[in-house]
Each structure stands twice: as structure tokens, then as C-alpha cells.
Amino acid sequence: MQNGNFFYQILPIIVFIAIFYFLLIRPQQKQQKAHQQMLNSLAKGDKIVTQGGIIAEVVKVEDDHLKIRLNDDVVVKLDRNFVLRKIDETAKEVVKK
Structure with a gap:
């Protein structure tokens, strides 16, 4: 009887x-x-959003860093x-239409 009582006490x-x-x-x-x-699938040309809210384009993928382009220069x-995330260009186009 003691074992059954212990089981009902620990069940919750x-x-x-x-x-x-x-x-x-x-x-x-x-x-x-x-x-x-x-992160592992990022490639050159992908658009990303950083944790700081900056939207940039990936220029080069390195081991633990990315080179990103903020503007033309x-x-x-x-x-x-x-x-933070990758911007999906195709999904944007579908939403705009």
C-alpha cells in the first residue's frame, strides 16, 4: 500500500x-x-537582417564570420x-502581388 501511495504523490x-x-x-x-x-545555408547574395536591425547582403561566407555589404561602398x-534571419525575396514578391 505504501508503494501505491508514493506513486500517486510523485505523479503530479x-x-x-x-x-x-x-x-x-x-x-x-x-x-x-x-x-x-x-546560418549554415547562408550563401553569397543572400539578404539578411542582423540582431541590430541592419539589412545587408552577404558578400562572402567564412568559417565563423560573414562579409556583408551595407551599401555600395x-x-x-x-x-x-x-x-537574426534571412530575408526571403521570393516570399516578398508573392505578398506584393
């Missing part, structure tokens, strides 16, 4: 941990994986970790 904790995992941890891991795949080096 197990359920809480499972809910916490499926609502918070798992979605965050999926988002991190998708962001890492996006300015090319700077950016750490990959500061890329």
Missing part, C-alpha cells in the same frame, strides 16, 4: 515536468536547430551569431 510532478518539456524546452530546441540550419565583417 512527473506530469508537470512532461508539460514543461513539451511546451517550453522542445519548441525552443526546434527553433535553435532551424536557426542553425539557416561599405563592406564589413559580421560574426555569424549576430544574424
Whole structure:
């Protein structure tokens, strides 16, 4: 009888941990994986948005940095970790039409 009572006492904790995992941890891991795949797929000519809100074009992809063009004359080096997202040009065109 003692073992059954212990199981019913610990069951709510197990359920809480499972809910916490499926609502918070798992979605965050999926988002991190998708962001890492996006960083790995960056190529010359891609348009990106940095964490500072700067919109730029990738000029050269290096190991842990990117060379990006801010305007016609300015090319700077950016750490990959500061890329927020990639701008999808084709999706923009569809929305405009």
C-alpha cells in the first residue's frame, strides 16, 4: 500500500515536468536547430537582417564570420551569431502581388 501511495504523490510532478518539456524546452530546441540550419545555408547574395536591425547582403561566407555589404561602398565583417534571419525575396514578391 505504501508503494501505491508514493506513486500517486510523485505523479503530479512527473506530469508537470512532461508539460514543461513539451511546451517550453522542445519548441525552443526546434527553433535553435532551424536557426542553425539557416546560418549554415547562408550563401553569397543572400539578404539578411542582423540582431541590430541592419539589412545587408552577404558578400562572402567564412568559417565563423560573414562579409556583408551595407551599401555600395561599405563592406564589413559580421560574426555569424549576430544574424537574426534571412530575408526571403521570393516570399516578398508573392505578398506584393
